[in-house]
Amino acid sequence: MTLDIRGSLKNTKISANRYVVLEELISNSIDSFLIRQHQDPLVRSLDVRVVAEVLTTSVVDGAQDLCISCTDNGCGLGEEQMEAFLTKDTSYKDDLSIAGIGKCKGAGRIQYFHHFERVGIRSTYQSDGKVLTRTLPLVAARKKIDRTDFTVSEGEAGDIGTTITLDTLKPGVRERFYRIDTPSEIFSAANMRRYMLVAFLQRLVSLKTELGQFSISFQTKNPHGRIETLTLTAADLPPVTEVKSVLVEERDPQAGSPLGSYANFTLSHYKLDASVFDLPRNAISFCAKSSPVQDITRRYLRTVSEQNRPLDGFHHIVLIESELLDRRVNEQRDGFEGIPNEIPTGDLFDEEKVSYAGIYDCIDPIIEAMVSPSGWSRDDVIADAAERFGVNPGMLADTDTRVVYGDNAKSVAERVLRKYQERIIADTAEIFDLREEIEKAEPHTANFRQKINELSWKYASSLKTFDMANLSQLVVRRAAIVEILALACKRQLAVQVVAEGVRRQDERVIHSIFFPMKRDSLETSDHDIWLLSEEYQYYDYIASDKPLSEIEWNDGEKLFDPGIDDELAATLRRRAEENGAMRPDIAIFDKEGSAIIIEFKAPGVSLDDHVGDLSEYAHLLAAKSNGRLKKFYGYLIGDTVAPLRMAGWTRFAAGHGYFRSTPLQDPETGRNLGELYAETLFFDDIVRRATKRIGVYRDKLQLDLSKK
Template sequence: MTLDIRGSLKNTKISSNRYVVLDEMISNSIDSFLIRQHDDPAKRSLEVKLVAEIRSSGLVGDDPELSISCTDNGCGLGDDQIEAFLTKDTSYKDDLSIAGIGKCKGAGRIQFFHHFERVGIRSTYRSDGKVLMRTLPLVAARKKIDLADFAVSDGKAEGIGTTITLDGLKLAARERLYKTDALGDVFSAASMRRYMLIAFLQRLVSLKSELGDFSISFETQYPKGRVETASLSAADLPPVTEVRAADIEERDPRSGSPLGKTTRFTLSHYKLDASVFDLPRNAISFCAKSSPVQDITRRYLRTITEQNRAMDGFHHIVLIESELLDRRVNEQRDGFDGIPEEIPVGDFFADETVSYAGIFEQIDPIIDEMVSPSGWSRDQVVADVTEKFGVNAGMLAETETRVVYGDTPKSVAERVLRKYQDRIIADTAEIFDLREEIEKAEPHTEDFRQKVHELSWKYTASLKAIDMANLSQLVVRRSAIVEILALACDRQLGVQTVKAGERRQDERIIHSIFFPMKRDSKETSDHDIWLLSEEYQFYDYIASDKPLAQIEWADGEKLFDASIDVELAETLRRRADENGAMRPDIAIFGEEGSAIIIEFKAPGVSMDNHIGDLSEYAHLLAAKSNGRLKKFYGYLIGDTIAPLRMAGWTRFAAGKGYFRSTPLEDPESGRNLGELYAETLFFEDIVQRASQRIGVYREKLQIDFSKK
């Protein structure tokens, strides 16, 4: 029997846990005591004493050295135990049918050699009716340990138990784990007690009856004779506040398909009064064998302040356990091997059916209920994600997206839309698969029609996902545009604040909300002409504040022909000369022969002074289009009008605007050029109409950008 130290150090990485040697010492002490009670039942309680000695070294005594010893009253290192100690990857404890025993891989003690130069053992045990003591002296630079390295002598029954001593902290461990903190602080009695309360809380609580009125004492010996002590006993253990179960759905690691079974995780929540329990921080951890392995506190408590301070007077410890975690814990006991982040994993050799994503999806809402700092509101996040991104509660439910502490509206929206995107991709892939099967099927068979039914349902499901994501974004965007227009009409936008003497740009700003100035629909498709009418955005050509001579169809053909009928040209020559530079703010054209003319008037400018503009524009466009344009819709939009000057116009039943329909006739020849339907609209009417058009969707998505 030989323990190859050098080989074990190469094959077992150093743990990132600075207290790992203490963990291993106390864990072995508990196991040893359970074995002793099983083999020799008696009324006794676990007793463990940890001593950390800080020594001064160096020329001026400023280079501290550390040694740690752990003494227990367990069974000692008998023949079976020493064989397990000298065997890497031992299965010794696996074969012990003792409740509470910590199954392990026998790699924990390798951390002793990672951290310290010298390891010594003194152990007293019973063997064949005798009491014997085994001793392994402190020797530096050991390459291996044989059974022959242990000296065996007579012992005393009252001394049954084991003392393990670690001496000479290695430079590599010091630089890696203790570089920023003084050893005297890390291994103070109070610090060791606080850590061990958290690390062994679950195991000590579950084994309270087996360990009796246990006592774990901590002692730190400092240079110049100062000694600090602390203890942890059965009376110090708090009761568990709450235990919850979470069942994680297992999935095929290659396809991601559900396997129809679950893996159970158990969450134990301890709520500890901060005035009684002197803890350094809150702790939420994945555990293995009832001991914390991977700290995940920052996932739920995002800031250092939240992690360290008591919440409403209590510290919180949440310990998450599962057979899966016991099986997947790594040799260093500071993480887990083989659990993928997501399923499917894209790895042909992957065999784990549970992912971290699946685990967190189930435990996040439970932990959120257990540990949630004041000042954070889930309802507020849901309201914000609806208002800012159009993702409502129904979409959260449909995509099974949970909102947990630390989430922002942006992160929630991203998760929801990513899930919709994943669904769309998956549905599209299935649609193509079905198409291929349809192509192979025989139309006269029942199978063919079944495939057609499946394809139609797939399309329906896919469209629902696509529409939900796209519609919500569309409605939110339009709601924002309506609110911006309302603010602009009331001169409440920040850009409308001007200094004395500066020219106001209100008309230009409002114009640009509808359609970018000096652009046309060939240059941009991003506009909001729907504010006036939904159908106008589908017209063939839209021009904003561009010279009439530049307007052309998509194929490059000019809309207005200069070589019109000579008589009509002569009749309109004077008007054309006078208005050659005139052009509507926005002009919209359809190849079926209709045109929409939109004129904006700045707030405070009376529209009744400009009602003739629409008629002149329509006459000019009709004449110059060579008869292509005959039906005109004109809109004069502003916020001021003199009703007494609107003779011949009809007032809308709702709103302040007016409308009328008149034929377009050449004033010289009387020739009919077409017809003009004109409206004078108030900005507030535009806002109201636009809001009504998207009102049902805004209501369903619960969107409201207006100030309360």
């Protein structure tokens, strides 16, 4: 058996958690102890000793390096453990019927090699009545580890256990994690103990009987001989304050309909006296295998001061556990994969039946009852929303809107009205869907009258929603936007009257109606992209006439990776040189991996001359996104086209536009990059679609903004 270190580093991302190696060391020590107790059930207690030695590497700038060792009294690295250590995707622990040991893939130890130049092991174990010691010396730049790298010698029974030593931080890790906070600060005994109390609280509490009067000591050896030592023992563990279980209903990933089955989530709340427990902050986290993985404290405690200080004299720790979270935790143990934000997701390949939105809907009220700062009143906010905006408790109940800590009257009113707006749009769409079905029905059949009944009930319910929401303003505003777009497309706006010889700005005017130019959705939420499709305004990110290189993703991370794989390097370099300045008028991105490309052409410009633009944009975005984007929807919008030049395109049954769907393949390598669905649309069609969406409510208001 051989552990391929270089291959494992490629396939397992580095964790963003600075304490990840410490967590893995202690977690493995606990597992090893449980295995020893299972094999040899004597009365003993877990004993783990962590030593962090901080070294000064430069007298000039005070640069520091780090060496960490962790010693335990577990079972040691016997034959089965050795085989598992040398297997990247191991199932060793999965088959152990031992309480407290969770499933694993063996990816945790890869973080050792991500963070440190050298990894050494000294382990004493029992085998066939003998006591042996297995040693892996500290060697830098290992590419692989196999059995021949270990030496085996006779050992002492009193030494059974394992010491793992991690030495010399890698330069990239030192720059990324220790540029501001030094190793001596991060790995001080006090900080290690504080962090590990929270990280292992749930596991230590649940295993208190199995681990006995355990002791986990933290020692920091600082430069100049200063030593700091603190210990975490069984007596230090607080009792759990309360435990709540909640069932999250599963939904069909495609339709979003309830399935009648449920996923169970358990919330454990620890309310800790701040005068007894010296903790740096409150913590609310999604957990996997009884350990915090994803911190969600900011969702419930909005300010930094609330997160960091005790609330009414108590620190609060809320740990959320579920088999779903255990199954979906990523290899770096700093997040979860495969849990969608919403259901339905719109992705045919999504299979998860529980979304973050569904989880939060169920756990939010429970956590808000557990952790709520003083000085804020839900009743006061509800009363203020009713007085200032007319949003009464009945409307809150009708839209299933909860008032949570941090809300004010304005934010509550906005959420309620937005939900009514979405409901009205959905109702309107369904009305016209039914109308189209009615037109296809045969009047002399019973089905025709059934459709009439459905339409009348749907219309009546939508009017009730409309009246409750008092959304006349929305309809008036949207009707005005549609009329402005219609005038702009016909060059009838006052701003489009220009003197002879002055360059026309028709495309710029039309573009700005949909979305402000040279802006993105991080800078403005005031736009009218709904004119093209209602769902696009809810996408994660919209960029209007922005260079591709400026588009950001995930808290400042660039969406388009400048680094590309070797296979496409030469081709993409050439494309980048030729098209580096190219960018779509509007680009809309969804983190599920889809992109919408919108290109406007001024009145009179023939669309058939530019049908290749969409494909070229899609190729560039697919390739430069490094695999993040695979599904593309392209829209080329104008008012002129030569039908004879639209070979390969299918004409819409209604309207003058065309559509087609084509695979995106690299022209030089043939590699599949994704799929492009493209449409060429006329401005009149856009106006007609938008008018149709709001028509029923505009008629109710007897609103007509067009010029007679």
